[in-house]
Each structure stands twice: as C-alpha cells, then as structure tokens.
Amino acid sequence: MIVSIGSKNQAKVKAVTDTLHEMGYTASIVPIDAPSNVSNMPFSDEETMQGAINRAQYCLKHSEAELAFGLEGGVMETAFGLFLCNWGALAVRDKDVFLAGGARIKLPEEIAQRLRAGEELGPLMDEYSNRVNVRSNEGAIGIFTNGAVNRSEMFAHIIKQLIGMKEAGSL
Structure with a gap:
C-alpha cells in the first residue's frame, strides 16, 4: 500500500510511519511537499482544519497513494487565552x-x-528554546510540556483516530 503525507516535516513523517507500523499496516510512505493554502500561522480551528484537508487532497491528486494524510498545526483564540491546536485529515x-x-x-x-502580532510559531519556538528546528523535532508541545508529549506523539494520536474512523466506516 502506498500512503502519502503532505509534508516533509520529520515529526509528521515519523508520526505517520510509526503509527501505521504500530497499527499493523505495511505501507510505503511518500512524503510530499504539499501546500496548505492557508496562512503560515493558522489562527483558528477552521483554518487549521482546512490546511490539513488541502494537504491530504493535494497528495491524492499528485501521487498514486491509496491513503493521504494532511497534518496541520495552528492556534486558537479562546476566552481563556491562545491555545495550540492541531488537526489531521485522511483522504481516501x-x-x-x-x-x-x-x-x-x-x-x-x-x-x-508575539503570535497575535504576526510572528510564526516555528521560528518563535527556535528563539524561545534556543534550539534549531523545533517544529521538526519536539515541537512547541514538547517544549511546553517539558518533553512529556512531543510533536510526533501528538500527531500519532490524531493519526490513530483517523485510521480508526476509516476502519469503522465513520463517514
């Protein structure tokens, strides 16, 4: 089975590869540099979801994959403050x-x-943590949970939900 992922980000590719293996899938994983067609810093659930959908659909159109994942991170303003949000789409x-x-x-x-002022989370996290390429490694969630949850693990949870929904025929 060929499975594509709409990103070459190491954390996202690792999440798809490891989770599919853990769930018993034998797949050839094809990372594709798919455009999200949303802003570089999505600022709502809807925009973040749309980015994930766009990446997954792009992968199906530009590959021979049977399944395509789009994973997108963003932020969501609430009455309690600004929250990190993450969404995944599985196009079949x-x-x-x-x-x-x-x-x-x-x-x-x-x-x-700083995010509200227009900065993007990835470079901001590199500066904040004095590390390089946080987005491809532990991610903001890894920094702010002191490593208790890293970005790959967070996306793995989303991927498990998506595969489970597909297997259950939940559409």
Missing part, C-alpha cells in the same frame, strides 16, 4: 475526508502576544 481515494483533532495546550502569554 474515491471516498470523503476524515478529520480529527489533537492535544491542546494554553500558550504562555509572552508567546501568545
């Missing part, structure tokens, strides 16, 4: 798209203010 050839969301954590106000 000749079927509709499955959607699932992941972990949410409140971002520190100093980070939230």
Whole structure:
C-alpha cells in the first residue's frame, strides 16, 4: 500500500510511519511537499482544519497513494487565552475526508502576544528554546510540556483516530 503525507516535516513523517507500523499496516510512505493554502500561522480551528484537508487532497491528486494524510498545526483564540491546536485529515481515494483533532495546550502569554502580532510559531519556538528546528523535532508541545508529549506523539494520536474512523466506516 502506498500512503502519502503532505509534508516533509520529520515529526509528521515519523508520526505517520510509526503509527501505521504500530497499527499493523505495511505501507510505503511518500512524503510530499504539499501546500496548505492557508496562512503560515493558522489562527483558528477552521483554518487549521482546512490546511490539513488541502494537504491530504493535494497528495491524492499528485501521487498514486491509496491513503493521504494532511497534518496541520495552528492556534486558537479562546476566552481563556491562545491555545495550540492541531488537526489531521485522511483522504481516501474515491471516498470523503476524515478529520480529527489533537492535544491542546494554553500558550504562555509572552508567546501568545508575539503570535497575535504576526510572528510564526516555528521560528518563535527556535528563539524561545534556543534550539534549531523545533517544529521538526519536539515541537512547541514538547517544549511546553517539558518533553512529556512531543510533536510526533501528538500527531500519532490524531493519526490513530483517523485510521480508526476509516476502519469503522465513520463517514
């Protein structure tokens, strides 16, 4: 089975590869640099979901994959502050798209203010943590949970939900 993922981000590719293996799938994973066609810093659930959908659908159109994952991170403003949000889409050839969301954590106000001012989370996290390419490694969730949950694990949870929904015929 050929499975594509709409990103070459190491954390996302690892999440798809490891989770499919863990769930008993034998698959050739094809990372594709798929456009999200949303802003670089999605600022709502809807925009983040749309980015995931766009990535998954792009992969099906531009590959021979049977399944295509789109994984997108963003933020969501609430009455309680700015929260990290993450969404996944699973596009299945000749079927509709499955959607699932992941972990949410409140971002520190100093980070939230800079995001509201227009900065993007990836470079901001590199600066904040004094590390390089946080988005492809532990992610913001890894930094703010002191490593208790990393970005691959967070996306793995979303992927499990998507595969489970597909297997259950939940559309």
